[in-house]
Amino acid sequence: MKTYNKNVISMLIVTCTLLCISMFGILIMNVIDSMVAPINHVEFEEEKVLEKEDNNIQWNVSFDYEKISYYLLSDETLEENFYLDNIPTEYGDAFLYYTEDKKEMRPYFFALMMHESNGFTAFRHKNKDGSYDYGPSQLNSNNIKNENFKKWYNPKDESHITNRYCFYMVMSMNFYWDLVNKYGYDYAFYAYNGGERTVRLIKNKSSRSASLVKAVKAYDAAVRKQMQLAEINLKKYVVQKRAEHIKELQYKMTEDFNDIRLTTLLEQPVKYESTNNSILQDTNEFGNHNIFYIRREDLLQFEIKEGVVVGETIIGTLNI
Numbered sequence: 001m002k003t004y005n006k007n008v009i010s011m012l013i014v015t016c017t018l019l020c021i022s023m024f025g026i027l028i029m030n031v032i033d034s035m036v037a038p039i040n041h042v043e044f045e046e047e048k049v050l051e052k053e054d055n056n057i058q059w060n061v062s063f064d065y066e067k068i069s070y071y072l073l074s075d076e077t078l079e080e081n082f083y084l085d086n087i088p089t090e091y092g093d094a095f096l097y098y099t100e101d102k103k104e105m106r107p108y109f110f111a112l113m114m115h116e117s118n119g120f121t122a123f124r125h126k127n128k129d130g131s132y133d134y135g136p137s138q139l140n141s142n143n144i145k146n147e148n149f150k151k152w153y154n155p156k157d158e159s160h161i162t163n164r165y166c167f168y169m170v171m172s173m174n175f176y177w178d179l180v181n182k183y184g185y186d187y188a189f190y191a192y193n194g195g196e197r198t199v200r201l202i203k204n205k206s207s208r209s210a211s212l213v214k215a216v217k218a219y220d221a222a223v224r225k226q227m228q229l230a231e232i233n234l235k236k237y238v239v240q241k242r243a244e245h246i247k248e249l250q251y252k253m254t255e256d257f258n259d260i261r262l263t264t265l266l267e268q269p270v271k272y273e274s275t276n277n278s279i280l281q282d283t284n285e286f287g288n289h290n291i292f293y294i295r296r297e298d299l300l301q302f303e304i305k306e307g308v309v310v311g312e313t314i315i316g317t318l319n320i
Contacts, residue, residue: 088120090163094170098156107231108180114230135164155167175192
């Protein structure tokens with residue numbers, strides 16, 4: 001019985017010793033934390049609410065609307081919108097979807113369709129030999145009936161096919177892309193219009209089939225003229241839409257920022273970490289005031305005395 005009591009007392013002494021050491025360690029760590037300021041953090045000592053009648057708060061915000069516009073709306077997106085606005089609805093989505101892996105072809109094939117369909121107004125044409133041309137790319141019925149042609153150039157899937165003319169357009173795009181890979185963009189229009197043998201005739205400067213060669217050269221020139229016109233229209237479109245987007249941003253961000261400015265709650269303590277997407281720095285340029293510079297990928301500059309917008313970035317806060 002005496003041995004048991006000694007063991008109990010020993011265990012209690014060891015437990016109390018370990019507990020004291022642990023508490024002392026925690027105390028030391030807290031002292032160290034209070035002495036060393038956290039890197040890339042900013043803390044506010046007191047809570048403050050900014051309201052309409054508080055005229056002592058000075059705000060200054062400067063947005064680079066052009067950079068923000070490019071950040072939110074790329075030139076590539078505007079180019080895709082241009083095609084959607086200029087190609088009939090039943091073909092536009094399919095055109096973008098089935099050229100996703102060959103975007104460089106888009107201006108060439110768009111011009112080809114503009115010429116073949118007379119500006120997307122003619123989708124069926126009867127030829128002298130009794131065959132028909134169908135769709136915006138005027139695919140010939142002889143190709144449509146050819147089993148090998150179908151095997152080689154049918155769409156990869158039919159998820160964006162809206163009708164049979166749309167189907168023929170995608171077949172034509174795959175066919176044209178094959179011609180580009182074989183002969184390059186310099187000769188692909190010749191092959192598309194007059195057959196692959198016209199490429200050999202033109203390359204060899206043959207005097208045979210002079211009328212055919214003349215016709216396909218005229219075709220090539222007409223399509224390239226459409227390309228030049230489309231390029232001019234695309235540039236105008238991008239400039240116009242970019243200006244409209246910037247104007248929309250100027251209105252939206254100014255209105256939203258004013259709403260945020262008038263009632264902003266500063267939680268206590270407020271902490272911000274410096275990350276790749278959001279940088280908060282204390283500049284202390286105005287004596288005892290806390291001045292902050294918030295940057296999101298160089299899109300804007302934002303200064304505020306005695307306050308800060310709650311949220312990771314002003315971009316996130318404005319929800320744009």
